[in-house]
Amino acid sequence: MTEELISLLKDHSPRQKRALLIEKMDQLEQTGFGCEKCQGGWCCTFEYNSMRVSPLEAIDIYLALVEENKWNDELIHHLQHTQTKYRLDKEIFLGRGNTLRRTYTCPFFTEKAQGCSLSRAHKPYGCLAFNAQKSEVTDAGFCGSDQVLLEKQVVANQDDQINQLLKTYLTLDWDKKDIPSALLEINNQLINLSNSID
Ligand code: SF4
Ligand code: SF4
Structure with a gap:
């Protein structure tokens, strides 16, 4: 990666970049x-989840999985299966650069309440900002997103600058994508880059 990009990523650890959101959750x-x-974890299932991540959020997840030795063929297959099952790889363009936002059961959901297998330090910002709005959630529809805090976090992080560098470095043509597609594309682009250097 370019020195400027490495230095920006180092200056802002994944947990620091999510500090405001994690504090609110606490x-x-x-x-x-x-x-x-929560008795269901509905927000992570295809009924309600359409989470999209920026290149920076995706690279935080990707690097954590690599570091924990969880980025392997089984996970890649699971991500590809999710893509196919929910037609995430079939983009429908709506004009003005917008694409249809599809719902999907997140590949990191473990099918139980609070079932996210990613740590708070690496979850998508949108997931951290989406919380219960009553003390005991027994059904879907009692939760919501703190959009104001979400925007505040993004601005505080200088995310736009880092995302632009990542897009250039990895030749990405998107600002946000569903989680499985974003991770698979980042992995492919890193492999392409490494092959071109060899
Ligand atoms: S990353 Fe975690 S919290 Fe976010 S949708 Fe996936 S399973 Fe749910
Ligand atoms: S946001 Fe709502 S549905 Fe999702 S884990 Fe929290 S209480 Fe459950």
Whole structure:
């Protein structure tokens, strides 16, 4: 990676980049409004989840998985299966650069309440900002996103600058993509880059 990009990534650790959102989650938990009493984890299933991530959010997840030795053929197959099952690889263009936002069960959801297998330090910002709005969630529809805090976090991080560098370095033509497609594309582009250097 370019020196400028490496230095920007080092200056802002994944946890630092999510500090405001994690702090809010902690506060919600302390006041009994966290997700710990959730009985379903509906927000991660195809019924409600259409999470998209920026290149920077995707690279945070990707590097964490590589570091934890979880980026392997089994996971790649799972991501590809999710892509196919929910037609995430079939983009429908809506004009003005927008594409249809599809729903999908997240490949990191473990099919139980609070079932995300990613740590808070690496979750997509949108997932951290989406929380319960009552103390005990027994059904879908009682949760929501703190969009104001989400925007504040992105601005505080200088994410636009890092995302632009990542897009250039990895020759990405998108600003946001669903999680499986973003991870697979970043992996492919890194392989292409490494092959071109060899
Ligand atoms: S990353 Fe985690 S919290 Fe976000 S949709 Fe996937 S399983 Fe749910
Ligand atoms: S946001 Fe709602 S559905 Fe998702 S884990 Fe929290 S309480 Fe459950």
